[in-house]
Amino acid sequence: MKLIKYGLFIAFGFFLSCSSNQPTDNKVKNGYNVELATKLNADQYGMSKYVMAFLKRGPVRSQDSITAAELQKAHLENIESLADVGKLVLAGPFFDDGEIRGIYIFNVETIEEAKALTETDPAIKAGRLVMELHPWYGSAALKQVNEIHKSLQKQNVSEQ
Template structure:
């Protein structure tokens, strides 16, 4: 009988911890969370893209410059459309990694379709690896501040 009381007390104790761990956040903003497609933890799935040096090494310098100009223009277009929330190059490294994107897409199929709009990827100057990534739904909120920090346009 004594053991039964200990087991019941232990279960009650653990359920109390569980209730505390899942307490509601008093700062929660449902309207904002819904607008950012947040789950109950303030998170969502994005698509992390690692850009690597591609297989096409036969283009002329003028063509390569044109394709990379198109790449930069496409980045701006995807940001404006709310589909690209992070982009940037890597420093020189031994893995041929060139940069990353974090895409705000509904599926990996949509993410891959967005990548096909990039001329540098389409012409194989860059190769893309795509991974699902679980991150803060608030991530896109930093973008309006970037314009206030950017002294020169890329």
């Protein structure tokens, strides 16, 4: 009986040591994950430089409905492509019908880099959208949004 109690005591102690929040190596200390911070190029605050883009209605909105739909599909495919290569960490439309149609957050440090990326967008090329670009400082964790998003989506743009 003493042997069983002793064995349970040891097992309970092992369980507690494995389930504690104490780091088991030097990679994580007080919640800070050195490896992940390095991978995401986070500064000491866990932040990174980005460029935020406001997508606005462009001057050329006279396309027929078929052309507009084709441009929208190409626009979405471009978003997917930029996200796949890690240059776009967040994108999405606004639900209202205002002048600002949506946002992008580019994983770049300069306006010039972001401008070059916006010029790949078929809706921008056609004048249907224009971009307003601003340097922005945000959580480095945003760089993981696309990876997480892929595990949540049932369908992507290319399947439509």
